[in-house]
């Protein structure tokens with residue numbers, strides 16, 4: 208029987224200030240099979256992180272946690288789920304970069320402190336976590352992992368407030384940056400979102416046997432679809448929601464601030480079948496493609512998406528331009544970890560493992576290749592070469608967002624500017640690097656319109672370098688990226 212208690216994992220020492228990001232969170236309160244529901248929720252959120260996953264459940268007295276490296280379906284066998292009893296549960300899926308795949312950082316984190324037993328799962332990146340941790344360590348706190356999420360538990364534990372809600376409120380007000388948080392206590396669930404609302408957090412209701420209902424929370428609404436829950440609205444930026452024995456309370460814990468929803472959730476990260484920040488993602492992506500076709504037309508024979516990230520935008524591009532849409536790159540959906548040596552030669556081979564061209568759709572054709580972004584340019588180059596080697600006469604790369612010129616410090620994995628091709632190169636230089644006949648990007652105005660951002664509610668820092676919060680320790684944040 209697997210051990211459903213916090214694992215010790217690999218004791219390798221990791222520098223704290225590495226950034227972690229790209230996660231999915233889920234919470235359910237008041238369901239007799241809470242951990243099974245959390246499992247299904249995480250299953251639908253798997254795309255938000257495939258390195259590790261975890262569930263913590265409460266039976267009203269004890270918190271049971273199981274975390275592991277790998278995917279949700281592999282980790283949570285019926286046996287493991289059987290060891291996670293109770294009618295409340297939270298869950299987490301996490302992505303991390305190579306070298307940082309330690310079990311110690313898998314979430315939820317759980318502790319037993321003067322506020323009782325609590326567990327937390329976090330999506331986002333707390334930009335002042337390093338300072339907070341230094342301060343806490345100076346005052347005697349001992350940290351187990353290198354994750355910024357652990358800081359939150361220490362702040363809660365040290366608070367002089369008598370109630371958990373009071374301690375959490377005090378802790379949240381000390382945090383800067385991006386956080387969509389789900390907490391589990393012995394008898395309640397607490398969820399909160401940062402005042403800018405960087406990362407999504409949806410709120411829903413689920414009906415189950417005998418006409419009972421319960422509350423559910425998830426990074427994306429696709430998790431609700433799988434469990435037949437109804438999406439009600441979002442946890443508001445700066446809001447804390449508590450569901451416990453007294454029912455549900457919603458309170459604003461922070462003063463109102465301008466919103467900074469991550470536009471990249473709509474461009475790439477979220478699933479197209481989700482509603483994120485109150486907008487259907489598929490609709491945003493098709494709009495991006497339509498605008499791209501208007502802004503960057505080219506005479507060609509076929510529009511081909513880079514699957515899956517470019518598919519919805521390519522549908523929009525084809526519809527707007529009248530050029531036929533063809534799925535001429537086929538993705539192998541079963542590519543997981545390969546157990547072959549990650550030497551450069553094999554890594555170059557990597558794209559072929561994932562994508563294969565349909566030669567008869569490409570041979571002799573002028574191809575518009577649509578993708579959502581170019582980061583380093585290396586994958587794009589391999590795909591352009593693949594399409595050309597399959598017989599395409601011309602390859603025109605169209606990107607459904609502006610050039611990525613700045614790293615994200617709010618929860619999306621982007622490399623340092625030195626590795627971001629658009630931070631240091633013109634579009635013409637990028638074209639030469641990826642070996643395309645032409646390259647064009649959607650404008651910032653086009654992106655804004657595609658997501659209907661008439662009230663300036665989105666963050667575009669990765670395209671502009673204008674960060675919506677003060678980044679006091681930007682050099683430290685930057686060097687944390689450099690070390691990865």
Ligand code: AMP
Nearest residue numbers: 516579580581582583584585586587620
């Ligand atoms: P490259 O040509 O190496 O810059 O890779 C571009 C590809 O990376 C595109 O297909 C994107 O969909 C994908 N991509 C962009 N941002 C991310 C991200 N944060 N995580 C994983 N893949 C990404």
